[in-house]
Amino acid sequence: MLIAVNAGNSHVLLGGYEEDEQLFAASIATEPKWTRDDYACKLQQVFGLYSVPVGRIRGAVVSSVVPSMVTVLEDALRLLGVTDVIEVSSGVKTGLNIRSEQPRQVGSDRVASAVAARAKGKLPCVVVCLGTATTFTVLDQSGALVGSAITAGVRLSLSALREQAAQLPAVAIEARDEGILARNTxxxxxxxxxxxxxxxxxxxxxxxxxxxxxxxxxxxxxxxAPLVTRYMRVPFEYDQSLVLDGLHLIWKRNRS
Ligand SMILES: Nc1ncnc2c1ncn2[C@@H]1O[C@H](COP(=O)(O)OP(=O)(O)OP(=O)(O)O)[C@@H](O)[C@H]1O
Ligand SMILES: CC(C)(CO)[C@@H](O)C(=O)NCCC(=O)O
Known part of the structure; x- marks a missing residue:
């Protein structure tokens, strides 16, 4: 089994792949203070939860947009006996043509998602990721990454309002089936x-x-995404596993 790991600013996502099939996906918190041993314990629990014997894992591919998390996660995997670990960094083959002034700046999560979106073959394409940040990654007709937009994520903008505006409360994000005309703060x-x-x-x-x-x-x-897409008007495809699928494709490109 191959384990794909994406460390985002809020969550670390893990996916287990065998024969091109995703066998499990799990999400744990990103805790930059956690040590190798903390993550090794957590990963061991996750593998136990999804009935994956560690001996069945033949490698892992790790992407992180939190620089301090890369070594911790790689070391935790090695501690558990997973020795073949690829990090999505500048030396890795992705097959993606990144038309950017600084291709290395592009977050590895966005690279992985773009690789998965391109593999779907529906181009041109815009990948919209609604996470800690809201990002747009634009692929042209040839599959090249030609543009990006990055803005504050939905949760982040709500917490910034609470922190910066004295009269605004903390609110949980939820669907508003009563429509767009709100009558309280x-x-x-x-x-x-x-x-x-x-x-x-x-x-x-x-x-x-x-x-x-x-x-x-x-x-x-x-x-x-599930909360925002219900109010969108443009046609779209929802793919929860885009980042993990992209990481799996990157693994195959570098190890087959
Ligand atoms: N259980 C799950 N199984 C598969 N994929 C998942 C699961 N939970 C979340 N994802 C996917 O993982 C990706 C990242 O999730 P999320 O937006 O929670 O991370 P984040 O830490 O806020 O991201 P970032 O810091 O990159 O903005 C998304 O593509 C999401 O759809
Ligand atoms: C934009 C985020 C935070 C989204 O997770 C991440 O992809 C990141 O830190 N990117 C680096 C900058 C860039 O992608 O251009």
Whole structure:
């Protein structure tokens, strides 16, 4: 089994793959203070939870957008006996043409998602990730990564409002089935956050379409996606496993 690991700013996602099939996916918290031993214990629990004997794991591919997490996770995997570990960094073959002034700056999670989106073959394409940050990654007709947009994620913008505006409360993000006309502050913040994110995606996709000269395929991922997509107007595909699938493809490209 191959283990794909994506350390984001909020969660570490783990996926187990065998014969191109995802056998399990798990999400644990990103805790930058945790040591190799903390993560080794947590990973051992996750493998136990999904009935994966560690001896069955023949390798791992690790992507992290939190630099301090890379070594900790790799060392934790090695401690458990997983010795063949690839890190998604500049030396790794992804097959992706990144047309950026600084290709190395592009987050490895965005690279992995772009690799998976390109493999779907529906191009041009915009990958929308609704996580800690909201990101847009644009692939042209040839599958090259030609543009990006990064903004504050839905949860992050709500917590920034609470921290910076004295009269705004902490609110949990939830769906607003009562519609867009909020009549109290907490609901107004929810409408702003959730409908606002949906409208931003619609608007950004429209603008990317103008520049690409073609309507792109839209793939949405990230843990907030199910909440935001219900209010979106552009056609889209939801793929929860995009990052992990991309990591699996990167592993195959580098190890087969
Ligand atoms: N249980 C799961 N199984 C498979 N994929 C998952 C699971 N939970 C979350 N994901 C996917 O993992 C990716 C990252 O999740 P999430 O948005 O929670 O991370 P994050 O830490 O907030 O991300 P980032 O810091 O990169 O913005 C998303 O593509 C999401 O859809
Ligand atoms: C934008 C985030 C935080 C999204 O997880 C991550 O991909 C990242 O830290 N990227 C580095 C900058 C870039 O992707 O251009």
């Amino acid at each position: 907490a609901d107004a913040m929810r409408v702003g956050a959730v409908y606002g994110a949906a409208a931003m995606v619609d608007g950004m996709v429209g603008r990317f379409a103008e520049t690409l000269g073609q309507t792109p395929h839209v793939v949405v991922t990230g843990d907030i």
